[in-house]
Amino acid sequence: MSEPLAERMRPRTLDDYVGQKHLVGEGAVLRKMIDAGRISSFILWGPPGVGKTTLAQIIANKLETPFYTLSAVTSGVKDVREVIERAKSGRFFSSASPILFIDEIHRFSKSQQDSLLGAVERGVVTLIGATTENPSFEVIRPLLSRCQLYVLKSLDKDDLLELLQRAITTDTELSKRHIELKQTDAMLRYSGGDARKLLNILELVVEADSNDHVVITDDIVASRLQQNPLAYDKGGDMHYDIISAFIKSIRGSDPDAALYWMARMIEAGEDPQFIARRVVISAAEDVGLANPNALLLANAAFDAVMKIGWPEGRIPLAEAVVYLATSPKSNSAYKAINDALALVKQTGNQPVPLHLRNAPTQLMQSLGYHDGYKYSHDYPGNFTPQQYLPDALVDTRLWHAQHSPVEEKSYQQMLRLWGDRFKDKD
Incomplete structure (x- = not known):
C-alpha cells in the first residue's frame, strides 16, 4: 500500500516548498539563517497544513544535523530529558546543535516546557516548536523569550x-x-x-x-x-467560520445563536481552551466598560474549564456566554488602545514631560526632573489638573465613552474633573 498523497508530496528542499515567502523566500529572514548554516531556536505558529513540520525537516536536512522529534501529545518530561541526553552525547564540538522538533508544543505542560529551558539556553539543542495556538497563551514566558516567533499563513x-x-x-x-x-x-x-x-x-x-x-x-x-x-471536519473554513459566527452572535446580543455555535464547536471536538479564550476576549472587546463584571465572569469560566474539563466545563462556559450576550455592549476600551497604538506609530518616541520623571539623583534634580509635579492625593478629591501627555500631544483624546449606564458614570467623572477636555464634540 502506497503512502498517502500528502506524504508523497512532502517537499524535501526549500525550492520545492510552497508558500511562506515572507519567511523562506529569497532574502527573507529565515532563508538567510538557513543559507548561513546557523539557526537559533524558534517557534512556528500557524494553522494546520501550512508546512510547519515540513519546514523543520527541510532545515535539518539542509544543515545536516541530527533531528529529533517529539510529539507533545505522547511525550512526557522523561522523553524530553532522554532526547536532550542523546543530543549531548551525539554532538561534535564543531557541528551545529542538533534540532529538537516538538509538534503541538502548546500541549506541553509547564513542567515539560521547564525541562527544555536549560538545554535551549546552553545550545545543547536548537528548539523548533510548532503550534496552531497563540504561543503567548500556551508557551511559558522564559521559553518564549529564548525563541524567535515566526507566523505562518494559510496558503493562498x-x-x-x-x-x-x-x-x-x-x-x-x-x-x-x-x-x-x-x-x-x-x-x-x-x-x-x-x-x-x-x-x-x-x-x-x-x-x-x-x-x-x-x-x-x-x-x-x-x-x-x-x-x-x-x-x-476540523480546521480550514469551517473552523474559522463557526468561531466567527460565535463571536458575532455574542456581540450581536443573541444568546440562542451564541449557544448554538458553541454547541457546534463542542460536538466537533473543539479544544475547550480555544472556546474559553474567545469568551474572555469577547468580554473585554465587545462588552468592555459597559459591564466590567463580564471579564471577571469570563475569566472565572476559563479557570473552571481548566479545572473540571469536559463535559461539565460546558456549563460555566454556557453561563458566561449567556451573560455576555445579554449584557450591554461597549468597545470603547478596545478602540482606545488601537487608537493609542496608531498614535505611537505615527508620532514616535515623544519625550516624557520633566515633571513626570523620577529624580533619584542630584544631577536629575538639577536638570528639572520631577520639578513641578503635583501629588494628586495632596489635593481635594485626590485630583488636580496637570499635564500627563507629551508636549506635542497635549489634550489628545483617545478614549471616547459610549454612554452605557455603567460607562456613563466614568464619563461624568471625567467631565467633573477635566471639564471641556472630555466634552463630546457634536
Missing part, C-alpha cells in the same frame, strides 16, 4: 493551485493518469488554505474515479465530500 489561491498542478504532474501515482482540473473552486474552498487537506481531497476524488481520464469539477468534489463528511 496561487499556492494551492501550484500544489495541485505539481501533484498531478509529478506524483508517482497521479502522473500515471490523465487528470484534468476543470474546476478548482470547491477544492480550494474546502481546503481552507490547508495543503494537507487539499491533497487529501484530490486523492479522494481521484481514487473514487476508475477511469484513466479523470475530470475534476466543483460538483464532483462536493459530491465526494458529502459521502465523507467527517474527513474534512
Whole structure:
C-alpha cells in the first residue's frame, strides 16, 4: 500500500516548498539563517497544513544535523530529558546543535516546557516548536523569550493551485493518469488554505474515479465530500467560520445563536481552551466598560474549564456566554488602545514631560526632573489638573465613552474633573 498523497508530496528542499515567502523566500529572514548554516531556536505558529513540520525537516536536512522529534501529545518530561541526553552525547564540538522538533508544543505542560529551558539556553539543542495556538497563551514566558516567533499563513489561491498542478504532474501515482482540473473552486474552498487537506481531497476524488481520464469539477468534489463528511471536519473554513459566527452572535446580543455555535464547536471536538479564550476576549472587546463584571465572569469560566474539563466545563462556559450576550455592549476600551497604538506609530518616541520623571539623583534634580509635579492625593478629591501627555500631544483624546449606564458614570467623572477636555464634540 502506497503512502498517502500528502506524504508523497512532502517537499524535501526549500525550492520545492510552497508558500511562506515572507519567511523562506529569497532574502527573507529565515532563508538567510538557513543559507548561513546557523539557526537559533524558534517557534512556528500557524494553522494546520501550512508546512510547519515540513519546514523543520527541510532545515535539518539542509544543515545536516541530527533531528529529533517529539510529539507533545505522547511525550512526557522523561522523553524530553532522554532526547536532550542523546543530543549531548551525539554532538561534535564543531557541528551545529542538533534540532529538537516538538509538534503541538502548546500541549506541553509547564513542567515539560521547564525541562527544555536549560538545554535551549546552553545550545545543547536548537528548539523548533510548532503550534496552531497563540504561543503567548500556551508557551511559558522564559521559553518564549529564548525563541524567535515566526507566523505562518494559510496558503493562498496561487499556492494551492501550484500544489495541485505539481501533484498531478509529478506524483508517482497521479502522473500515471490523465487528470484534468476543470474546476478548482470547491477544492480550494474546502481546503481552507490547508495543503494537507487539499491533497487529501484530490486523492479522494481521484481514487473514487476508475477511469484513466479523470475530470475534476466543483460538483464532483462536493459530491465526494458529502459521502465523507467527517474527513474534512476540523480546521480550514469551517473552523474559522463557526468561531466567527460565535463571536458575532455574542456581540450581536443573541444568546440562542451564541449557544448554538458553541454547541457546534463542542460536538466537533473543539479544544475547550480555544472556546474559553474567545469568551474572555469577547468580554473585554465587545462588552468592555459597559459591564466590567463580564471579564471577571469570563475569566472565572476559563479557570473552571481548566479545572473540571469536559463535559461539565460546558456549563460555566454556557453561563458566561449567556451573560455576555445579554449584557450591554461597549468597545470603547478596545478602540482606545488601537487608537493609542496608531498614535505611537505615527508620532514616535515623544519625550516624557520633566515633571513626570523620577529624580533619584542630584544631577536629575538639577536638570528639572520631577520639578513641578503635583501629588494628586495632596489635593481635594485626590485630583488636580496637570499635564500627563507629551508636549506635542497635549489634550489628545483617545478614549471616547459610549454612554452605557455603567460607562456613563466614568464619563461624568471625567467631565467633573477635566471639564471641556472630555466634552463630546457634536
